[in-house]
Amino acid sequence: MKQSVTLKGSKDGFVLTLNESASFATIVGEIEQLLDHLRTESKKGDSNETNKEILLEVATGNRLLTDKEKKKITKIIKENSQFEIKKISSSVLTYKAAIAWQEANSLQMEMHTIRSGQVLQASGDILFVGKVHPGGIIRANGSIFIIGELHGVAHAGSEGDATAVIVADFQTNAQIRIADSIQIIENKITENLAMKNNEFAFINDLHVLAFENLNHLRKIRPTLGKMLGGLI
Numbered sequence: 001m002k003q004s005v006t007l008k009g010s011k012d013g014f015v016l017t018l019n020e021s022a023s024f025a026t027i028v029g030e031i032e033q034l035l036d037h038l039r040t041e042s043k044k045g046d047s048n049e050t051n052k053e054i055l056l057e058v059a060t061g062n063r064l065l066t067d068k069e070k071k072k073i074t075k076i077i078k079e080n081s082q083f084e085i086k087k088i089s090s091s092v093l094t095y096k097a098a099i100a101w102q103e104a105n106s107l108q109m110e111m112h113t114i115r116s117g118q119v120l121q122a123s124g125d126i127l128f129v130g131k132v133h134p135g136g137i138i139r140a141n142g143s144i145f146i147i148g149e150l151h152g153v154a155h156a157g158s159e160g161d162a163t164a165v166i167v168a169d170f171q172t173n174a175q176i177r178i179a180d181s182i183q184i185i186e187n188k189i190t191e192n193l194a195m196k197n198n199e200f201a202f203i204n205d206l207h208v209l210a211f212e213n214l215n216h217l218r219k220i221r222p223t224l225g226k227m228l229g230g231l232i
């Protein structure tokens with residue numbers, strides 16, 4: 001009879017693979033038998049290893065465990081072994097997770113005006129056509145591309161993505177942010193910063209917010225065009 005659970009070593013610890021076609025009750029029973037066997041074997045070995053914590057990944061294949069099932073398996077493993085579960089992985093996604101992934105990896109397009117006090121949020125990259133008034137904010141987890149006037153705040157990589165970029169008219173009064181870096185743009189110092197309409201902002205190798213000609217965008221961020229579906 002085919003086993004419902006298999007345990008194999010990996011470079012980071014161990015992987016416990018669950019048979020996706022087996023019933024959950026069968027899987028639980030075999031996990032308990034496996035852990036009982038491992039406890040018996042460990043008693044025969046070096047007693048100094050009994051308290052050593054071992055990382056474990058639980059791989060479910062094309063099975064999606066419910067939160068209740070995850071908690072049950074986690075509890076059994078925690079109470080009956082030295083394993084520390086680092087993650088429970090699956091080859092499939094829930095509909096909600098798939099939609100979130102699609103939004104984070106697609107280019108969102110918006111055409112309107114952002115007024116003072118208004119915030120436009122994007123899960124991934126965003127192409128914005130319109131005007132951002134002073135006090136208005138456009139925030140994206142990915143990159144920001146603005147066709148129009150930016151007088152408010154543009155915050156790219158808002159969840160810490162330092163590879164994000166901002167393309168906008170940097171001759172207007174505005175504030176730009178990429179990850180945790182901030183730059184204030186003012187008309188009176190535009191010439192000193194040598195900023196033009198055909199430039200983009202990015203975090204350079206020195207972890208400093210910098211500006212470069214758009215002709216160099218593909219060289220500095222070679223994967224950006226592919227992420228956006230070849231727009232660049």
